[in-house]
Amino acid sequence: MNSDVQQIYKIKTTDKETLLKWYHLLRLGRSLDDRAPNYLKQAIGWSYHAPAAGHDAIQLAIGQVFDRTKDHLFPYYRDLQTCVSAGLTPEEIIYNGISKDTDVAGGGRHMSNHFAKPEWNIHNVSSCTGNHTLHAAGIARAIKTYESKGVAISSQGESSVSEGYVYEAINGASKEQLPVVFVFQDNGYGISVPKKDQQANRKVAKNFEGLKNLRILYCNGKDVFDSMNTMTEAVKWAEENQKPVIVHANCVRIHSHSNSDRHELYRDNAELNYVQEYDPIAKYRRLLVRYDRATEDELTAIDEQVKAEVKAAHKAGMKAPDPKPESVHDFVYAPAYQPQKFPDGLHSETSEPKKLIEGLNGTLKEEFRRNPDTYIWGQDMANKDKGGIFNVSKGMQQEFGHKRVFNGPIAEDYIMGTANGMSRFNKDIRIVVEGAEFADYFWPAMEQFVETTHEYWRTKGQFSPNITVRLASGGYIGGGLYHSQNIEGALSTLPGVRIVYPSYADDAAGLLRTSLRSEGMTLFLEPKALYNSPKAATPIPEEFEVPFGKARIRREGADLTIVTYGNTTHMCVDVAEEISKEGLAEIEVIDLRTLVPLDQETIIESIKKTSRVLVVHEDKVFGGFGGEVAATISDIAFKYLDAPIKRVGSEFTPVGFNRILEKAILPDTEKIAKAARELLAF
Template structure:
């Protein structure tokens, strides 16, 4: 189909537009309102560049000129405080029309502490107002599409009449997660509208280098249950028509819509881009000819819809509004450097239950039943308890809801039958989609907790890592206005003869993201208490489950009584000793304990074993206490030695306990190789009791 067939030419003939648009043409109040937003937005866009030149802020500015029609229509279609709007960095006019004031736009651009998006914590030109459901989006182009799909899923689950709006450029459509978002929205028939603002350039990369189809929405024409609506994004009337068609389609229960808006980029991509290096003067001049603002203004005058005096009055009113807003924004306080640690992790405040630290080798017997359970049973039983306790809990992942299967390891056994497919359901093999939609789902109401199996095995989590990074700084980036209540469970580690994609440890990566809790329990009772904490406390938690322990007798314990919680950031002594400390977590806790027993019985060496349980937050005081007690420390973990979390522990000890040490801090990890499939190779690569014994004996003799 030619571009002309997709409304790339101006459509201002009243015979070709909808009856609703015809009504607008006869409504002076509406036309004045539209012109007010268009002209006010343009003035703000130009001021952004001037602030940059003056060195006052807006160090990142992506002008929206040439997108005016679709941005006005999108912003006015959004129902503030009801719908969910996920804008992108070029959506200044969208957000102005959706409910941000000029002062709030300026506060964001100037990175002031009172910026309603997040107090200057995010890049300028990333407009948001969570209070009215304009979401604080990422700079990762297009990844908010998954968040829009996630909240749309929640809307449908709760039978709501809200709409999720995604807005982005055509280049973001090249991302795999955008395809996952559209695929999921069409398959589930979700109330989400994807607005694609196609200006034909991704910075300097032309659309022909992005897509075989210059009209990128056509790439999605084969998706079932997906309607695609085309419009001229420079034409306010045609854009309004398209948005009204899209909202009606969604509100009628017909599923997702893509609105493809043909736009033009009049300016450069951003202030750091010189578009004259790749665009000809002729092309730039032709782009200016499609400038929506003067075209709309001329249309109003030529068709005697508004007079020159009426338009001038609107412009004067806008200038007065900006003249009042700008000094206020400029005088607003800058963020305090003392605030940087605020909102990294939510405070540990479980919604209910009794918190017991359980830091001793033998837990308080009054907190346990007489039933002995396996590590895997602890996961299954506790998940069921949490779903019974809070009806606003949901679970999805791969293979978790296939009749009686209940996950590849049976951790979800019986949950589908007990709680139904509305709360427990399968996800496609798309890890980005699993984690990203969970982030979005949490936004619908603050008493929702989402539990996901992030991947079948930890080795497959990497496609989701961009979403893991995203959710890790949601709380900080929004200055505490939003935090995803999520628990990501991942089966981790080796010793199962699993080979390269079933034996990996990933804590060395996860612990580098501020804002995530990272837990690695080694016993059934710890698993119970920590899951309960994760499902009753605000924030995102990752539990890395040593799958070797799922059914191993080493990890068995008595079952914790209901509502007993174990807090994050508290290590547990597994064994007391005086000659040497082993600090460890996960499967190697058991290797350390067995090696310690041998060292005492065979060599008379008293070894203390400290099980960290929680890596982030980390119990530094317990680490320092055991080091100062024994003066010799061996840090042991299953992960590779290079880049493993043990390096962080060793550095902390060196910095804080140097004078207490009688020997170097020794790290013991698996070999710096991939984990081989052959059992012979796996045994050579991974740690075992003997390797821990030998290293500890050598250290004790130092």
């Protein structure tokens, strides 16, 4: 049956009530879409608007096949009609467009035209085009893991498919056989860039034809019936077969890319006239009348009804409250677990010391036993007796199975992005990822990491990514570039993620337990040089807990405060002992344990005693986290200082591979002692 015959069959066999409902939704979506630029002209809002006109048919179909009781929808910024079709009211569309506090997507915290309703599984997605494909794959993994009904639906423009993480998402969904439908709305342009400058194939879906387990469907995205048939088939097939589908829908973009674009600068009059002629709504109206499924009067009555609805929604939008300035600090961090047995993260355990790696491995296993909704994945995570590049996860897959402990591809975006997605499925889920084998290799995942840090804030607390990102960090192993460097200085600039960096086995165990019991995201940096070091080994009490934001005084003193963390903590303690034996001074050593949030109170109370402070860390001095510590001290404790704040860290170079170069670059006891003596003599 050819497409024209199918179209006639569909229009004649679909009940009239449904046909008129679709027309109503199409007109409602277009009316809101057309009205959006007026809000900008009047300085009311909608400062970003990407018109949906020309995509109406495929978007109507996406919204109609989406079942909010079981499916998960990830719309992109052009999906206004999709969200109207899925059930968002005109008021909810306008609240988002003019950034009102009543916006169900996130209370005006995210860019206009980014529609969502998390309580209905219509997810709040980023402005980074196409990155939600990874989130859709992640939640599809959860659907499959929990043997739930439904599918994930991810929608995007064809040009965003050029992004590397889109390929990672589709390849991963193919490998894992996940029930996700990837919709490509192909209008021929990426802003002003024509499709021919983006890819070799005329249809971008053809780029994926070699992937196993993947079905690809093509449809006329300008035609309501072809779009509806194709989307219905795609969702049904993905759910029944538990495999991914791509729907490639040909559309037209009737207007400019957005309100900041002028398409007449790169499209000629013939093309502009052509896209107007292929208006999906005009075509649908003609078909309804031609095949006697509706009269002109009936359709005009719907048009008038839509005008009234939009007018009423506008009035509601004008009356709706704006976000309050004082709310900006709400929902930056999700609630952290508050330790009960060890509220200060201190103990007097005297049992046999355990290595830092043993503390991590043991705590992971204990928490996996405690919460069956806990998962871990990453590169080299589980293959026979190996558990991670450093064996931190050794024995976990054997005990907890392949569904909870598994290998990820060498695709850091996929590892991080699917964690974001899977955590959306259930608030009880806790995810641990080895974001990369070494912290230095984490940079490919940075877009996904940044995205995840502001999910809780952006959704106004409606979604919390409950994820612990483990990274083996630091040097002193002769690893050189990509195996010996620190990244906490750069990542601490991002609000929304807690950062911990333990120095001893007990703190590593306690902080990991707190991370896994908390909501929100924690970056867990592990000094790999200390994994098996005897000096980092300590007794670990049963179910030891360490609160976030609580430093630990490793050595008390009255003459100088050293603030440190990670590998350099042990060096600072050694220096303090050496200077004490000389009778020169008693140095207090503060092990931060948590960088974000920072324990300012412990630092300031120590400086009140000592009047001198040395900040030491392994990372570079320039741009390192110590600069923030020093600035904080200068801001709130300057009056207690009798000497300048001094810092010790790495040279402002990469870390060299040759041990001679490494020693010249990284801090050591000699460099720390020299700085301490200078401060004491000031």
